[in-house]
Amino acid sequence: MTQGIELSLNEYEALLNKAAVGSGLPWGIAEDAAACGAWLMSFGVDKLDTWLDHLSDSSFWIDYCKKIDRPSSNKLKDIFDLAASVIVAPDTKVKLDKYEWNGKELFIRGAKQIPSFRACLNKSQFKILNNHANNTYAPATEESRLSGAGAGLSDND
Amino acid sequence: MRLDRMGSMHQSRLSFLRQFLRRASRENWEFNRDLFEINENGVGRALYRFSTPKRDYTLICFSHDLPDEMRSDRVIASAWDATFTLYDGKPTINDLERLEKHVPYQEEGRLTQNELCLSRANRSVRLWNYVLDCLANGNQPDIKRVRDVGYLMRTTAVYGSGKFGSADRRVVVNREEANSPFQLEMMTVYFIRTFVMDLIEHLAKLKNPDNAVKLNKVIKRSFGVGNSTGLGMAPFLVNHPRLIHNWFEAKENAIATVKNLKTSTQAEVKKFKDLVKRLKPHLKAWQSEHPIQIQKNRALEHDIGKLEAKLEDFDFSVDFPWKILCVWSEKVLSFEGQEMLNSLILEPYGHLVDNFGDEMSCDETKLFLIDGDITxxxxxxxxxxxxxxxxxxxxxxxxxxxxxxxxxxxxxxxxxxxxxxxxxxxxxxxxxxxxxxxxxxxxxxxxxxxxxxxxxxxxxxxxxxxxxxxxxxxSELPFSEIRDNTIDSSMLPIDMLRAKLSFFGACHFDPRSDRWVRINMFKGAPFPDELSSGSDPENWIWAP
Structure with a gap:
């Protein structure tokens, strides 16, 4: 990977959440999408680019949420389905292609993944996430600067 | 869970800074100042360390020379009088050099999993030079003036739990000393208080090596750490319903436990009454210019008078004395007074209520699952x-x-x-x-x-x-939701801030607007060296 940026896992999940909202997903859907992305990252599954591609397709995430809400509808076709399955029922063993969840740990091609609370992104991914997240921030105006934060009195005392 | 009551809450035995001090004292944490290199302009670095039974934590302090015009409490500030990070263990020289490139820039810098908290503080313009000059000239500052302000520096942010690249909460959550909420943030603020005291005495000495004196112990205790908190804290209460439920439920359980005691001992009553005597001096030092808080403090003054009068002839030998007192308070006292009493009655009963503190954290890492089959x-x-x-x-x-x-x-x-x-x-x-x-x-x-x-x-x-x-x-957690409209034209964000800060253990709430509040933490508390030489970690509360 080219020199990138390292985030804590919860910081990463918060950024995914904001990026998902910023790309137009409803809040509740964004929460599940972010939890899915964070789960993948914590087990070293490098699928952020795919996750980002899916942001432009809200129906993908609405379907994903259905698999969370009604696990019997989850037909386990891709790694996102596997994540949904493990998130809902972590004790249940699941196998899909090279991925195998034994009810506790993830193996990729037989290699055990060490869970991590860090997220490593390349600069391009970080930029794309932030670009989406930026859509959730209101442009600052002098009015909001003063009134919105509630300052205005001298705070230098 | 209504905003007006939340906006009247006070610190209690379960507050996070009190849990922190109790543990540090009980486990006899060893305290060390490993480094203090600061020049006459106040520029340099310092290290403060606690050794807990299992590991070390070090506060790394960077002290700066900040021009007055750059000093701002607002989050849009870009420079501060001092900046800090809490390091997980003992930092090496390489760590210090790495962190010196990030910590002074706060949100613009990046931390690693070795760092647990990030913070900064500004000097109090009202007190800093006054106290510095007093000490340099060999005099002690006027205690009334010290108490009216209450701090020499106030923090304007204390970030933890993975912010800006620092360690994810999951890294520390299974450590006993970090499991209760905000324990590492409390450690950070507590160390900052010690650093600030050392800094002012050090600078006074450099200013006038022959005549400078150290702070008198009683006056020194009167300094807490100020904190200036804006709106940023308010959404936290809404965004963490499961966690908030645990906080309020623990406090409600503690209050219910005491109210359900059929009898009380003389020693317990004495402890309670001794604390009631501290309330008036405490209130006197609680300065605020905010019209709402002025009014609330006036009501609280009346409440304290009513409580003192009530206690003169209150018969503690009746069955369920604490319940009777609380029921009386609900009819006679303002919310400020009722909530003060709710916190006070817990004080004699650490052996019955402190364990509720262990139930205040919450694993929020898993998203709540929706059962799609519910009709x-x-x-x-x-x-x-x-x-x-x-x-x-x-x-x-x-x-x-x-x-x-x-x-x-x-x-x-x-x-x-x-x-x-x-x-x-x-x-x-x-x-x-x-x-x-x-x-x-x-x-x-x-x-x-x-x-x-x-x-x-x-x-x-x-x-x-x-x-x-x-x-x-x-719907399964009765204390998880504020049962009020958070977008009403009359909603006061300071009510949300007050509730959260009371759980931290803050006092002297001084709203600067409807959405901005200044507070004090650790005012009156023993310093680390006093704690390790046996000072009571509890008997300093409601300090003036």
Whole structure:
């Protein structure tokens, strides 16, 4: 990977959440999408680019949420389905292609993944996430600067 | 869980800074100042370390020479008098050099998993030079003046839990000393207080090596650490319903435990009465220029008078004395007074209530799962039971829908705007108005077949997913939701700040506006060296 940026896992999940909202997903859907992305990252599954591609397709995430809400509808076709399955029922063993969840740990091609609370992104991914997240921030105006934060009195005392 | 009562809460035995001090004392943590290299301009670095039974924690302090005109408490500030990070272990020289390139820049810098908290503080313009000159000239500062301000520096942010690259909470959550909420943040602030005292004495000595004196021990104790908190803290209470439930439930359980005691001993009553004697001096040093707080403090002054009078002839030998006292308070005292009493009655009963502190944390890492098979009829009924208050609000009334919570592009901090004056804010509204959002979802639920499943409802109305998840989470947890309108024209964000800060253990709440509050932490508390030489970690509260 080219020199990138390292985030804590919860910081990463918060950024995914904001990026998902910023790309137009409803809040509740964004929460599940972010939890899915964070789960993948914590087990070293490098699928952020795919996750980002899916942001432009809200129906993908609405379907994903259905698999969370009604696990019997989850037909386990891709790694996102596997994540949904493990998130809902972590004790249940699941196998899909090279991925195998034994009810506790993830193996990729037989290699055990060490869970991590860090997220490593390349600069391009970080930029794309932030670009989406930026859509959730209101442009600052002098009015909001003063009134919105509630300052205005001298705070230098 | 109404805002006006939340806005009157006080610190208690369960507050996080008190839990922290209790543990540090009980486990006899060893304290060391490993480094203190600061020049006459106040520039340099220092290291403060606690050795707990299993590991070390070090506060790394960077001290700066900040021009007066750059000093601002607001989150948009870009430089501070001092900046800090709490390091997990003992830092090496390489760590210090790495962190010196990041910590002074705060949000602009990056931390690693070795760092646990990030903070900064500014000097009090009212006191700093006065105390420095006093000490340099061989005099002690006037204690009344010290008590009126209460601190030499105030922090303007204390970040933890993975912010800016620091360690994710999951890294430390299984450590006993870090499991209760905000324990490492409390350690950070406690060390900052010690650093500030060392700094002012050090600078006084450099200014006048022959005549300078150290602070008298009693006066030194009167300094806490100030904190200036803006709106950023308010959404936390809404965004962490499961955690907040645990905080309030623990305190309610503690209060109920004491109220349900059939008898009290003389020693317990004496302890309580001794604390009541501290209330008036404490209140006297509680300065505020904010009209609402002035009024509340005036009511509290009357409340304390009424409580003192009540206690003169109150018969503690009756059955359930604490319950009788609390029932009396609900009829006679203001919310400030009632909440003060609720905290006070816990004091003699550490052996019965302190363990509730162990139940205040919460694993929030797993998203609450929605059971898609629940029928919408059941969902409606949950809303009616738990959110009846929200369904009674007329959301078409502009006053009820007056504000919008949003995040500013500039500093990525939460702000609150007037929706009708700035309609563009609607586009950026955060999910911080559960009352209105549940009413919207409820309206759609009323329009569909009651046998529809929640999964199908959310496929049709994905925009309600967040609030339906919230409803299912909160309806099982009675203290998880503020039962008030968070976007009403009359809502006071300081009520939310006050509730959270009381759980931290703050006192001397001094609102600077309806959405900005200054507080004091650790005022009166023993310093680390006193703690390790056996000072009582509890008997300093309600200090003047």
């Amino acid at each position: 919408t009829a059941k969902l409606k009924s949950a809303i009616e039971n738990y959110y009846g208050w929200a369904l009674e609000i007329d959301w078409s009334d502009p006053d009820c829908n007056a504000r919008a919570w949003y995040t500013s592009e500039e500093k990525l901090e939460p702000r609150l705007g007037e929706r009708h004056e700035m309609p563009e804010l609607n586009e950026y509204e955060q999910a911080l108005q559960p009352g209105r959002d549940i009413a919207r979802a409820y309206k759609n639920l009323c329009e569909i077949d009651p046998n529809t499943t929640t999964a199908d409802f959310l496929q049709t109305y994905p925009e309600h997913r967040h609030i339906i998840r919230r409803c299912l989470t909160c």
